[in-house]
Amino acid sequence: MTKTNAMRILDQNQIEYDTGQYEYDESDLSGNHAAAVLGISEDEIFKTLVTRSNTKELFVFVIPVSGELDLKKAAAAAGQKKVEMIHVKELVGLTGYMRGGCSPIGMKKLFPTFVDETAMLFDRIYISAGKRGEQIILAPDDLIRAAEAQYADLVKE
Helix, strand or coil, X not given: CCCCHHHHHHHHCCCCCEEEECXXXXXXXXXXXHHHHXXXXXXXXXXXXXXXXXXXXXXXXXXXXXXXXXXXXXXXXXXXXXXXXCCHHXXXXXXXXCCCCCCCCCCCCCCCEEEEHHHHHCCCEEEECCCCCEEEEECHHHHHHHHCCEEECCECC
């Protein structure tokens, strides 16, 4: 296994983690597929979403794959009037990661990052390792530390 940038950052910060590999399906890059293949709940696996605010700043939100980002809650957490999803074509250029393999750790730049508060319900959660078909499994507080993130209520009811 080749270490991803996200793994190298975790190693540098002496943060414990495990990895999980799975065969990804090009036609279904949702985390739902990963959860099914890895045999875990869709509430334990988190997707990374990148948004742009009305002030043109970028913000990263990490939410369970079972949920949908509430853009109003996301904007409030970020202290912005409004946020909207960036276009998928912009993802690689802005973060260094491609769709289906975007990790909240190790982006090209450190963006303000928010993790849905439901992550605290689990001892360990799954996030993208920075490439398709690979997950990092770690404690939510360790993700907060590595991504310099904070918890927030982000998911639509």
